[in-house]
Amino acid sequence: MYELMQVSQNSYYIQSPAKIGLYKCNDTDVCLIDSGNDKDAGRKVRQLLDANGWHLTAIYNTHSNADHIGGNKYLQAQTGCRIYAPGIECGFTRHPVLEPAFLYGGYPCKDLRHKFLMAQESSAEPLTREALPAGWELIPLPGHFFSMVGFRTPENVVYLADCLSSRETLDKYQIGFIYDVAAYLDTLEKVKTMQAAMFVPAHAAATEDIAPLAQYNIDKVQEIAGKILELCSTPQSFEELLQKLFAHYGLTMNFEQYVLVGSTVKSYLSWLKDTGRLTVQFADNRLLWQRT
Structure with missing residues (x-):
């Protein structure tokens, strides 16, 4: 090191x-x-x-x-x-x-x-x-x-x-931190077409060909989005949804993971709502997310 x-x-x-x-x-x-x-x-x-x-x-x-x-x-x-x-x-x-x-x-x-x-x-x-x-x-x-x-x-x-993670990191942690999902996907599409003598990602091996790893990251984002939509086939509060995602991906809850994964899941929810795939309702003083 x-x-x-x-x-x-x-x-x-x-x-x-x-x-x-x-x-x-x-x-x-x-x-x-x-x-x-x-x-x-x-x-x-x-x-x-x-x-x-x-x-x-x-x-x-x-x-x-x-x-x-x-x-x-x-x-x-x-x-x-x-x-x-x-x-x-x-x-x-x-x-x-x-x-x-x-x-x-x-x-x-x-x-x-x-x-x-x-x-x-x-x-x-x-x-x-x-x-x-x-x-x-x-x-x-x-x-x-x-x-x-x-x-x-x-x-x-x-x-x-x-802007991307290694396959090993994604396979282990599943939900990598993202602030803006739409911008993240646009960035990955741009990176996928880049040419360079060498690419040096912060959390993956240096490589001359970044396209396969960029696509792997794109696929993982789409997979998680699909899982959120599946879970929201019935109305879900944020906390209920987060618990089910942790259980599905075998993650362990602690303060750090709660804020990192939780913030990311909220970003997914915003993106899916803005693109018309999720809607919200307020019931019993709870905000509930549901697939459109």
Whole structure:
């Protein structure tokens, strides 16, 4: 873990729970794509930088999930690097309590205010194309989170952040986190047609051909949507539906899974209602979902 993997002359990634991209701007200066999940990850990254005689100039965050910005504060304090985050993700990076608050839908209790869901705050600036290294392309990848982006380096290496998961992860956890299902599917369709010398997803193996994995993720979304519609053949409250989905997929309920899977299921419900496949009714002061 935290092994430095070279993809091309200047493009690398650091093998970690959420892959960290690294790009050599010149012989001494490097920048990172994301920073890992906590201070310890940041420390291991700094050790790699020091061992290679590299100076960190900037961190480009793909989005503001805690496992991608957790090393920000430590690395910025150690190196003075600048941090950039796209769109609304910049606000979440500056005020990371927004992540568990958004997921829970209210003030998060202590069980949710920990490094898995809430990174330390860091001083981030809005990510613009002008802030990127020369020759980089900014790739919008909405769906998984609000304003998530990826990057293409001049060597045609594409860093894909969390826009798809590995087959192993999907087979184990089944319901991967999604904020906007329609945007997520559009992103996957776009990714499926991309060409690159190498693709580096944060939670799947680097590959030259991303299309089969993109399709596997699309199929899983459609499968889950179908299961929700099946369960909603009779009116279901959100809690009833969530319990049945956990039982069907063999998932174990805890605070983290309740907010992550629960938020995702609500996103599916919104998408299915907006596309006319679900309707709602209010009965006995309960909101009930039913297949159209």
